[in-house]
Amino acid sequence: MSSYDIIVIGGGSGGLVVAVGAAQLGARVALIEKKALGGDCLYTGCVPSKTMIRSARFAADVKRAASLGFAPTQLQFADNNFASITGRVQRVIETVAEHDAPDVFRKQGVDIIFGTPRFLSPHELEIEQTAQQAQASDNDNGRKTDGKVTLSARRFCISTGSRPAAPPIEGLEEIGFITNEEIFHLTTLPRRLVVLGAGPIGLELGQSLARFGSDVTIVEMGERVLPKEDEEVSQTLDKILRAEGLKILLNTKAVRASKSSDGKTLIVERRDESGKTTTEELHADEILVAAGRKPNIEGLNLEAAGVLYDKERIITDDYLRTSQKSIFAAGDVTGHFPFTHMAAYEASIVIRNALLFFP
Secondary structure, eight states: OOEEEEEEEOOSHHHHHHHHHHHHTTOOEEEEESSOTTHHHHHTSHHHHHHHHHHHHHHHHHHTTGGGTSOOOOOOOGGGOTHHHHHHHHHHHHHHHGGGOHHHHHTTTEEEEESEEEEEETTEEEEEOOHHHHHTSOOTTSEEETTEEEEEEEEEEEOOOEEEOOOOOBTHHHHOOBOTTTGGGOSSOOSEEEEEOOSHHHHHHHHHHHHHTOEEEEEOSSSSSSTTSOHHHHHHHHHHHHHTTOEEEOSEEEEEEEEETTEEEEEEEEEOTTSOEEEEEEEESEEEEOSOEEEOOTTSOHHHHTOOBOSSOBOOOTTSBOSSTTEEEOSGGGTSOOOHHHHHHHHHHHHIIIIIOOO
């Protein structure tokens, strides 16, 4: 069985940069991906959100046409259907996806292998494949048995990303909710939307749907929106969003969710400046969860590789090495800043430390 210099697990922003960068340095590289190349940024993050934001900004400009010197204009969705918005989002995704097609990376020297990976040891990986995945993969260098292929490498980089984490709210799982993974497929605009979390995802999607016409309420446990940003930034954005009609509930904790005759009901506890808590009912057609992320590490069998992790991340040092020195990690799975540009930056660190051994 042939061995690679480095195997990259995960074909998102971080993994693709590691794979291409390593191949350009002359390394023998394999990239393992469960689904399609491109990751969250392409399918559920940057590309769809910014596409939807562009439509929402246009809607906002039309609504204030008079203030811009134009006659007031009534805006309607094409075919009176919100699917015209999300349909455009999906068309843009398809266009951008052409740049992340497997052959693009094969031409740069990367073997692309589709399937579900699990570690057998610190230097060996088993990939379970469907017949369709096997047909689409560069499997010639692996040991094949019963729908599985086994590969080995001197180095590995785990770049499997993250996914939305549902907060422990009684009844929430039972009544259902949406995240950034579902919102870009909606065909009906929710008349009332409650957003859990006032971070970047919750605010940009909440503002977009408010501009389309939803009645949006943001629920945030902290004292301000965008709690990781400078306070002045938070205060400025808070004023802008409230002026656009969003209702923002700070120092507010969602405690229970249930179905109601006209949608969903969320019970929240609000804490005032004196520390007194009051209970309030919120009514919604959809609840958007944007209150944190968790790493995609299930099924990787990290114990067999000697890689330590917790519920929030794979643990890495300043060189992005895991507890197993031959295995590195980059991107959202490290629990650092969950942004595409950070994943690309961390990928450059992995390339340097895994392959070049610079001090």
